[in-house]
Amino acid sequence: MMMLQNLQSNFSFLVLIFSIQLLLVIVFCVDNYSRGDFPPGFVFGAGTSAYQVEGAAFEDGRTPSIWDTFAHAGFSGGANGDIACDVYHKYKDDVQLMVDTGLEAYKFSISWSRLIPGGRGPVNPKGLQFYNNYIDELISHGIQPHVTLFHSDLPQALEDEYGGWLSRKIVKDFTAYAEVCFKEFGDRVMYWTTINEANIYAIGGYDYGFTPPGRCSLPFVVNCSRGNSSTEPYMVVHNTLLAHSSAMELYRRNFKSTQRGFVGFNIYGMWFVPYSNATVDVIAAQRANEFYIGWIMNPFVFGDYPSIMKKAAGARIPTFTTYEAKLVKGSVDFIGLNHYITVSVKDRPSSIEKHSRDFGADMAAEVSLEALAADQYPVMPSGLYELLEYLKEAYGNLPIYIQENGQKTLRNGTLNDTSRIEYLHAYIGSVLDAVRNGSNTRGYFAWSFLDGLELLGGYVPSYGFYYVDLDDNELRRYPKLSAYWYANLLKGKEVQFSKLRTN
Template sequence: MATITTLASSVPLFRPYSFPGGSSRKPKKDNLSIKPPATSSLKVNAKLASADDTSSNFNKDNWLASADELSRSFPPGFLFGGGSASYQYEGAVKEGGRTPSIWDTFAHEFPDKIADGSNGDVAVDFYHRYKDDVKLMKKIGVNGFRFSISWTRILPSGKLCGGVNKEGVAFYNSLINELLANGIEPFVTIFHWDLPQGLENEYDGFLSGQIVNDYRDYAEVCFQEFGDRVKFWTTLNEPWTFCYNGYVNGSFAPGRCSTCTAGNSGTEPYLVAHNLLLSHAAVAQLYKNKYQASQKGQIGIVLVCFWMVPYSDCPYDCEAAQRALDFMLGWFLHPLTYGDYPESMRHLVGERLPQFTEMQAMMMKGSIDFLGLNYYTSIYAANNESPNPHDISYTTDSRVNLFQKRDGILIGPATGTPAFCFCPEGIRDLLVYTKEKYNNPIIYITECGLAEANINTVDQGVKDVERVEFYYEHLKFLRSAIKKGVNVKGFFTWSLLDDWEWNSGFNVRFGIVYIDHEDGLKRYLKYSALWFKKLFGK
């Protein structure tokens, strides 16, 4: 899932998302000598859109009935599914020819950076149990399943010259065939952060332009082996999160930052993002030129963003909210739509922000057939009145401070994850913003979910009425966005199963299916799974 920290200075929280302190403050006029120009005529307003048909009728005592209200709200062909990622689900890290990724190394070498000291060696054992899990999907009634391919299961050396692993190919072929046999559409992510450790050792992974060719070779094997059946490809999952947590604060693999043993938080995230975008463009071009006509699939990317609410009506806070969106969503979606980074980033980051050649810009622009968008929460954005000129970092470049509280009041009800407030209206506002600023792309909500602390017994854990309410409210605001003309074609829960949640380990649960770690990883449908089952008419 998305595991994010902030655009401004951060204070670590229980979740890997971090926000600055939540105290109130009165906005002041920006006294900087250089004021960034407006990035577009589209303004981010302090007031959210009107509530229209989104008033809440949720009754916790009759939670199942709320599915009826939404059961006919979405058009035929709309994809509803659950999400997953290879390192968070599969386990079997030393089986079937797989070799270590940077997450294997990170979790084992830095267990202190994982909340419970755990790792993904077993995860939820999806590698051995996928057929039973597909049966669960069919029972719930989903018609899509989002999963990622483990690069080192396909290319153990990370490179094509090291050979293709037939066992890895056979596993994913079997998974894809099992899904299709049960009426479930595979929605495949090519890279979900588990970079081959061999490439990290050889040339520092995505810090080097060498990664583009190796990533393209890996993706081509995927197209060749699975493309006859996979109709939805995404090149990258949340490149923002990979850059921020991996290269700004070092909380994720490969664990680089200015205060880490190696790294530079003011330069490396921009370089990594640039190489991620070039890798995406190379793979998208390859697919469109060589495979799309015969395989008849689509290719996109998965991005993540909070909805940024101006801290006040002050113009400086409204501009700050726009900059925050530029530095989180626009960092990637602006090049993919217009061929270059947002003007605010060019202005504020300066020469530390890499340049695209004319040919690269042409490859980038229009390279996605659809956008995968992950949404979890909203946050207040305020103008940073006095940035430290000696603190050169991505976290300070945007000149934005982010707050969960205004006047001592949270932006939304607290959830089991301190960093995520319950802000369902933000999904509508983010979607409408994306439609208006980025040419109304086809959008799939590829992640949206609620975490709960792992403190309950099975009997307690399956009674996740709060998660039912979470999905009910978010789907209502999603319906509202569709009525406003946003081209949304699908929605994936994060996640299908309780999984291994990166540096939270097993301390939180996101799934609609409960995993019992005390009894052989048995699976139990939660109330939320039963709610979706009714929503789908199953």
């Protein structure tokens, strides 16, 4: 692409900088802030996950994960991560790009099936070497590694053997996997997230079937060949909570005193607002927030699921034993929060018998997801602010790291992603407002560093600061406008942005 080739010249770099400056002139309602406005210790970074960017899916002993299987079955937009961005071979170049962008931290995940190909048992020396090298490369350039242990890519071997997250056996295997990571990398990694988006992983993978492992059932979803939408989402979340708390107990017992790190858990946080001012819709929005957020937060803070969920689901939602409740309660050092959109909700009373309902019917609310399916997300930063306020007021103001937040665009090769700058500027500003109002938010990670494989849509949508040319055998990376904008913020310059004039 001629446009991409031209960007490599110094002249084009100066043109790009001039374009940013010009962009900042033709704006109105400008809101200014700088890196220095955030408190000491607040960290800025960006993120990716293993299957989305690593590639080398069949190299050096790695075995398939459920995401490999899901993608090769024709999901993920018909694309797969066999090669992806080839970070496995190009990580040193990418770390240099992180330095150029001024990243203070980088969030990535470990491929369980690359490190322990059988899901349990022997460690793969090549996988171990890769992650040691990757972490060392980050640290040698002053970039703080934040590591996620599970990001939708369970080893297929464990799925085949006992159903993966549907079985209590996963608790022992996940804890053993976590122990390997703590032991091998914990001398350099201070921030661990055990499980990414447990709530959406359960709903998407076991109720609606549109994410790995693709389980669902009638009458909630058509064309389902396996699964039980009524019970499995609740079972999966229950087992993720038990696996996390087991890994945390291990960390606190064997590693905390020497490594002094922190272990957290990630949730996907849409913010739900009422469709109308009608009382039933206002209550429905409150109920939706409790179902999506309280499902995870209540056990961590209070030792049990929200009473409204237990009443709605009845015997379909598992119960914690006294020992399990004690283990889960207080088992997080921080909460990782992924947020992209605010959605409206209207009341939808459920007439289905309690024993045969699914998560959505239990919630008794109709969620409008048009914004999620759009080519770009609406810019509604008030939703993130209100979500942070909700977490502060309802759950004791635990430390929070925003681990994913970013704008979706179509992956069409353009580097002029002004809509991404507008989105990021607004949402980072809302984080600053929340922090000033007492939120214990301690970090912000933009999604994503590279244009990688997306779970929904494959390589069609784009979230990255860097465009990866998939038609180039070298998979060259090219910075977008947003990369320069973010670099300016992280290097201490005052940034400003608002919507361009439309008249």
